[in-house]
Amino acid sequence: MLAVAAIKVLLTLAFSGRYGFHRDELYYLASGQHLSWGYVDFPPFTPLLALADHALLGTSLVGLRVLPILAGGAVVALASLIARELGGGRFAQILAAVL
Numbered sequence: 001m002l003a004v005a006a007i008k009v010l011l012t013l014a015f016s017g018r019y020g021f022h023r024d025e026l027y028y029l030a031s032g033q034h035l036s037w038g039y040v041d042f043p044p045f046t047p048l049l050a051l052a053d054h055a056l057l058g059t060s061l062v063g064l065r066v067l068p069i070l071a072g073g074a075v076v077a078l079a080s081l082i083a084r085e086l087g088g089g090r091f092a093q094i095l096a097a098v099l
Helices: 002-015 023-033 045-057 061-085 090-098
Strands: none
Touching: 002 061, 002 090, 023 045, 023 061, 045 061, 061 090
C-alpha cells in the first residue's frame, strides 16, 4: 500500500508546477508573512505552516505544494492502514488507498 502512496506523491509532484499559483496559496503565503491570531477563515496553525514552508522551500510552485502533497500521501497510506485494521484483505486495502 505504500507503493500506491508513493505513486500518488510522485505523480502529484511531477505535475504540480504546471499551472500558476491559486489565490488561496497566495493568501496563505501573505498571512504567513503577517502572523496574527485574528484570522477567522482558517486556524492559526495554517499561516504558521505557510511561514515554515516559505522559510524551508522558498516561494516556488513546487516548494509551496510539497507539504500538502506529502500530507496527501500520508492520507492514502492511512486509509489503507484503516482498511487493514478493520479486517479488510489486500484488495480492500488497495481499494481504500486508490479511492
